Amino acid sequence: xxxxxxxxxxxxxxxxxxxxxxxxxxxxxxxxxxxxxxxxxxxxxxxxxxxxxxxxxxxxxxxxxxxxxxxxxxxxxxxxxxxxxxxxxxxxxxxxxxxxxxxxxxxxxxxxxxxxxxxxxxxxxxxxxxxxxxxxxxxxxxxxxxxxxxxxxxxxxxxxxxxxxxxxxxxxxxxxxxxxxxxxxxxxxxxxxxxxxxxxxxxxxxxxxxxxxxxxxxxxxx
Amino acid sequence: xxxxxxxxxxxxxxxxxxxxxxxxxxxxxxxxxxxxxxxxxxxxxxxxxxxxxxxxxxxxxxxxxxxxxxxxxxxxxxxxxxxxxxxxxxxxxxxxxxxxxxxxxxxxxxxxxxxxxxxxxxxxxxxxxxxxxxxxxxxxxxxxxxxxxxxxxxxxxxxxxxxxxxxxxxxxxxxxxxxxxxxxxxxxxxxxxxxxxxxxxxxxxxxxxxxxxxxxxxxxxxxxxxxxxxxxxxxxxxxxxxxxxxxxxxxxxxxxxxxxxxxxxxxxxxxxxxxxxxxxxxxxxxxxxxxxxxxxxxxxxxxxxxxxxxxxxxxxxxxxxxxxxxxxxxxxxxxxxxxxxxxxxxxxxxxxxxxxxxxxxxxxxxxxxxxxxxxxxxxxxxxxxxxxxxxxxxxxxxxxxxxxxxxxxxxxxxxxxxxxxxxxxxxxxxxxxxxxxxxxxxxxxxxxxxxxxxxxxxxxxxxxxxxxxxxxxxxxxxxxxxxxxxxxxxxxxxxxxxxxxxxxxxxxxxxxxxxxxxxxxxxxxxxxxxxxxxxxxxxxxxxxxxxxxxxxxxxxxxxxx
Numbered sequence: 124x125x126x127x128x129x130x131x132x133x134x135x136x137x138x139x140x141x142x143x144x145x146x147x148x149x150x151x152x153x154x155x156x157x158x159x160x161x162x163x164x165x166x167x168x169x170x171x172x173x174x175x176x177x178x179x180x181x182x183x184x185x186x187x188x189x190x191x192x193x194x195x196x197x198x199x200x201x202x203x204x205x206x207x208x209x210x211x212x213x214x215x216x217x218x219x220x221x222x223x224x225x226x227x228x229x230x231x232x233x234x235x236x237x238x239x240x241x242x243x244x245x246x247x248x249x250x251x252x253x254x255x256x257x258x259x260x261x262x263x264x265x266x267x268x269x270x271x272x273x274x275x276x277x278x279x280x281x282x283x284x285x286x287x288x289x290x291x292x293x294x295x296x297x298x299x300x301x302x303x304x305x306x307x308x309x310x311x312x313x314x315x316x317x318x319x320x321x322x323x324x325x326x327x328x329x330x331x332x333x334x335x336x337x338x339x340x341x342x343x344x345x
Numbered sequence: 346x347x348x349x350x351x352x353x354x355x356x357x358x359x360x361x362x363x364x365x366x367x368x369x370x371x372x373x374x375x376x377x378x379x380x381x382x383x384x385x386x387x388x389x390x391x392x393x394x395x396x397x398x399x400x401x402x403x404x405x406x407x408x409x410x411x412x413x414x415x416x417x418x419x420x421x422x423x424x425x426x427x428x429x430x431x432x433x434x435x436x437x438x439x440x441x442x443x444x445x446x447x448x449x450x451x452x453x454x455x456x457x458x459x460x461x462x463x464x465x466x467x468x469x470x471x472x473x474x475x476x477x478x479x480x481x482x483x484x485x486x487x488x489x490x491x492x493x494x495x496x497x498x499x500x501x502x503x504x505x506x507x508x509x510x511x512x513x514x515x516x517x518x519x520x521x522x523x524x525x526x527x528x529x530x531x532x533x534x535x536x537x538x539x540x541x542x543x544x545x546x547x548x549x550x551x552x553x554x555x556x557x558x559x560x561x562x563x564x565x566x567x568x569x570x571x572x573x574x575x576x577x578x579x580x581x582x583x584x585x586x587x588x589x590x591x592x593x594x595x596x597x598x599x600x601x602x603x604x605x606x607x608x609x610x611x612x613x614x615x616x617x618x619x620x621x622x623x624x625x626x627x628x629x630x631x632x633x634x635x636x637x638x639x640x641x642x643x644x645x646x647x648x649x650x651x652x653x654x655x656x657x658x659x660x661x662x663x664x665x666x667x668x669x670x671x672x673x674x675x676x677x678x679x680x681x682x683x684x685x686x687x688x689x690x691x692x693x694x695x696x697x698x699x700x701x702x703x704x705x706x707x708x709x710x711x712x713x714x715x716x717x718x719x720x721x722x723x724x725x726x727x728x729x730x731x732x733x734x735x736x737x738x739x740x741x742x743x744x745x746x747x748x749x750x751x752x753x754x755x756x757x758x759x760x761x762x763x764x765x766x767x768x769x770x771x772x773x774x775x776x777x778x779x780x781x782x783x784x785x786x787x788x789x790x791x792x793x794x795x796x797x798x799x800x801x802x803x804x805x806x807x808x809x810x811x812x813x814x815x816x817x818x819x820x821x822x823x824x825x826x827x828x829x830x831x832x833x834x835x836x837x838x839x840x841x842x843x844x845x846x847x848x849x850x851x852x853x854x855x856x857x858x859x860x861x862x863x864x865x866x867x868x869x870x871x872x873x874x875x876x877x878x879x880x881x882x883x884x885x886x887x888x889x890x891x892x893x894x895x896x897x898x899x900x901x902x903x904x905x906x
Contacts, residue, residue: 160540184571191598
């Protein structure tokens with residue numbers, strides 16, 4: 124290699140990486156010629172993604188019910204004396220905490236990929252705290268509301284949608300705690316860390332669902 | 346088709362005996378996909394018998410116009426549980442069982458992608474089924490609102506009865522649904538990831554394509570039923586108001602969510618049956634499957650179109666005209682890929698010498714009956730006709746032509762066809778033929794009268810009817826009892842052949858599928874070594890393969906078409 128030659132960095136520019144995202148994904152997850160059964164990590168992540176796809180349809184059916192009821196009953200949506208869920212600062216902070224936790228858990232997973240286990244544990248712990256904060260915040264919000272589960276359609280839909288989502292947040296937090304505990308067992312993550320990747324995927328899923336629920340329940344005011 | 350002479354039949358490879366002699370594993374928690382497959386099939390067959398018994402009670406009630414055999418609430422419970430059991434505890438889990446057994450073998454895998462999850466999926470079925478049937482013991486009886494469980498009928502429960510038939514019905518269906526979702530994740534991952542080297546997508550047998558399409562439908566559509574049932578459960582027990590019309594709720598939304606799953610559910614049941622036809626018909630006509638690629642793609646086509654047809658169940662539910670027109674067109678579109686399938690089967694047996702063994706009889710009978718089931722389906726897709734026969738026995742007749750005369754016949758074809766592979770023994774041919782003719786005649790006697798009855802206006806879900814309908818009803822009831830009797834030679838044949846049947850060779854039908862290239866029954870890990878696939882799946886009629894020697898996936902180098 125000559126000294127005078129300027130080296131061009133051959134790693135693909137971000138745009139190129141995105142252009143190749145779909146072909147790369149297809150190559151990774153649609154092994155057309157067969158014979159990929161030894162890739163246990165890829166297989167498990169594929170299965171988990173398929174499961175999440177199916178899980179999102181349950182949410183979609185709830186959202187469909189909500190939108191359908193809301194459109195046909197816009198006039199008597201709120202029973203007399205009920206103001207409905209309020210877009211307070213408290214709710215906004217809660218939402219920001221939950222959504223920003225996605226940007227904490229991703230570096231956590233990446234640092235485990237690069238064997239920085241200490242960094243992983245700290246970032247993972249922060250995610251657990253953020254998730255728990257959201258759960259406690261939702262509990263406080265529920266206790267302050269002036270309507271209950273059987274107070275008209277607004278009560279039914281609000282508690283079922285947020286409750287079902289909260290159940291998923293709780294599941295995510297329990298998954299994360301399990302993964303954190305497992306990280307202290309020596310040699311546990313040497314053969315790959317499917318559990319951590321799955322928990323990360325699950326957490327992103329829970330966050331994306333919340334974006335939709337937040338817009339529908341709080342921002343869509345009649 | 347000739348069975349090989351008795352000298353050639355006994356194949357004593359060690360691994361097969363190990364599996365065969367250890368019958369206790371079929372009663373235990375095993376992660377072997379073959380054991381789980383058999384567990385599924387036997388369990389669901391027991392549920393089939395229970396569902397059939399309920400059907401015979403219904404037919405006994407309907408043999409005379411007045412309601413005199415069972416009282417009204419019990420009659421409602423009978424048809425509710427008959428439908429529920431046959432759909433959720435017989436056809437869908439049986440398909441899961443036969444797919445469980447065959448898919449890993451057919452794609453050349455050692456097991457399913459997630460064996461533990463597979464076992465858990467199965468072990469959720471028996472408790473859910475027992476829970477469902479045990480609701481007969483409740484003081485108010487079982488659920489009475491039909492297998493579709495429409496609100497507000499399903500919400501009309503006397504107050505102060507928190508655990509009632511409807512509650513139990515919902516809980517068990519949700520549990521079965523969770524089991525199906527886990528199974529679907531497993532199947533899709535297995536088909537995508539566990540294929541043997543060289544098993545490209547277009548070298549997969551059509552049965553695997555059908556299972557893939559059906560399981561994708563499970564993943565996309567089943568959660569909407571789960572969601573609807575969760576909301577219904579809350580309405581029933583927690584005082585929410587989603588589907589209560591008197592409190593602003595909207596029962597039509599339930600219908601949308603319900604049919605978004607339950608229409609595709611028909612294809613979830615039918616697609617594996619179509620796959621079975623595509624395996625059995627070529628094997629017994631010694632012809633390559635006609636239009637393999639189109640049949641494979643048609644499976645996916647049926648799956649995709651069927652997602653967009655659910656509103657045709659709601660033509661009379663105050664659906665706006667534009668929506669009716671739209672869904673009439675999409676519903677009729679399903680006939681296109683389905684027609685491709687039927688054409689492929691017919692062309693496969695065209696001008697060939699048919700070997701009319703029992704599996705072939707069942708496959709041909711099922712495919713022929715599908716003609717009537719399918720044509721009445723296209724008729725029902727037309728809005729004016731549908732409005733005319735809505736809620737009559739015409740619907741019942743059409744539906745049973747699909748689910749019994751097509752799908753259950755296909756299931757019997759599959760049982761006979763793969764019986765030597767699963768048990769390592771041959772079934773008794775004579776008994777099989779008796780079973781076929783009793784079933785075929787019985788099924789047509791039972792379900793054909795329902796079509797004219799429906800056209801004449803007999804409504805369904807009733808226990809007493811006008812005397813003018815009695816003639817056809819007697820025919821249907823007698824046919825139903827014949828159908829009940831027809832199951833006896835089948836049971837005798839299966840049990841007897843399992844214990845005392847002639848030893849089967851590894852490939853008694855000289856079929857070309859990968860599952861026939863291993864021992865009967867296959868060893869724990871399916872293949873001694875994972876095969877490398879180098880040719881397409883249906884090589885019948887090729888002089889090289891149609892003689893005695895079965896094709897060898899390991900050796901054949903240059904034989905790809």
